[in-house]
Amino acid sequence: METTGAKFVIEGGHRLTGEITVSGSKNASLPILCAALLSSEKSIITNVPDIADIHTLLQIFADLNVKADFKNNTVTIDPLVLKHTNVSDRLICKMRASILLLGPLLARLHEANIPFPGGCVLGKRSVAAHTHAFKSLGVEVVDDKQKLHLKVKKLAGATIILPEVSVTGTENALMLAAITPGKTQIRLAAAEPHVQDLCRFLNKMGAKIKGIGTNFLEIEGVKKLHGAKHKVTGDYLEAGTFAIAAIVTGGDVKINGIDTSQLDSFFEKLDETGANYVLEKNAIIVKPAKNIGPVESLRTAVYPSFATDLQAPFAVLLTRAGGTSKIFETLFEGRLQYLFELEKMGAKVQVLNPHQAIITGTSKLKAVPIASLDLRAGAAMVLAALCAEGTTEISNISYIDRGYENFDEKLRSLGASIKRA
Ligand code: EPU
Secondary structure: OOOOOOOEEEEOOOOOEEEEEOOEOHHHHHHHHHHHHHOOOOEEEEOOOOOHHHHHHHHHHHHOOOEEEEEOOEEEEEOOOOOOOOOOHHHHHHOHHHHHHHHHHHHHHOEEEEEOOOOOOOOOOOOHHHHHHHHHHOEEEEEOOOEEEEEEOOOOOOEEEOOOOOHHHHHHHHHHHHOOOOEEEEEOOOOOHHHHHHHHHHHHOOOEEEOOOOOEEEEEOOOOOOOOEEEOOEOHHHHHHHHHHHHHOOOEEEEEOOOHHHHHHHHHHHHHHOOEEEEEOOEEEEEOOOOOOOOOEEEEOOOOOEOHHHHHHHHHHHHOOOEEEEEEEOOOOOOOOHHHHHHHOOOEEEEEEOOEEEEEEOOOOEOOOEEOOOHHHHHHHHHHHHOOEOEEEEEOOHHHHHHOOOHHHHHHHOOOEEEEO
């Protein structure tokens, strides 16, 4: 699904109404599909979103000679044969999550050589957490600035204190530790819902992981993992994005398919704005609000704090809020650039430095040609266009297709006027 050059054309001002079900989580599916390679037996993963990043990963699987079939959001993987012969550097560089292949390749083939992975340009995005975890478990790491060369010396359980609470770093550490003899502790582990979902899948494969959902994971290494069946958790980031779409259009929308307890910090911030919504265990029901107010500080941090991936979508809501809100993006130093696009649309924003900005509402957003700068910023541009006056053209929508399944179709089903050009 290559959509480079494609645009969204969105006519603003349509109230969203109706019901949607979010897809499976991208950030859970990617590590879970990689983890399936830890075994030589077949695994079946359901609720996998049909998005560009998953197709990229499956192309890499084909390069590794791994058989994988993707139909109706179900991936059946037969990783009996796994050959690290001709993986395309171009594919690896297309997406940062390809770094998640390292754990399984080291476990199965005892070595891996990959170029530095790409992905959304959000900041420095170090690989230190990954290499530190691998070294602790007995892997030799050589970084020649072009590629990472990794070779297993002798695997042994260890205490790993991650240099930062890295999501994919924790996931790689978990995957290799699962088959590493002895006990491993991962301290300062990431606890995001997608990390938890990976842990649950690994345990179904026969891994022994304790402490799921905390920052302290304990793994008792096992000799072998077997194939397993798993349904990927619903995408809480997609749910948050749709909730904002409903609020900024004054809509009335039910969003199904998630565990709402994964969005506590998001709801806490929504409460501060005065948004009107009701929660069920697996659904959010958004109702029109009388008034939307500002938040004192939207501060992103690792889970369970407010997710960086919802920062840009939430900022669109803040342009609708009467008053001044502060944004503090603590994780990435490249994730406020989209504010300049919102400014072009008439939002009053002040970018103080790469991590902090001020938004003053209420601004009437107006349609001007804007660009999608990364996956989440792209989704934010769509939200802005939905509530802007006039018809907005958004370029670079390939970013959005990397992570949101049928975004435009789902929005159309709620009454949005959005088409691809
Ligand atoms: N960071 C800190 N302090 C921390 C932890 C991280 O400053 O305690 C910084 C890192 O230096 C880095 C950034 O935060 O610059 C992200 O770190 P992390 O290693 O956790 O990111 P990642 O594993 O590469 C995953 C998601 C991203 C998401 C981040 C943060 C996947 C495949 N990717 O990336 O998702 O933004 O965690 O939650 O799970 C997206 O879906 O749009 C996306 C970019």
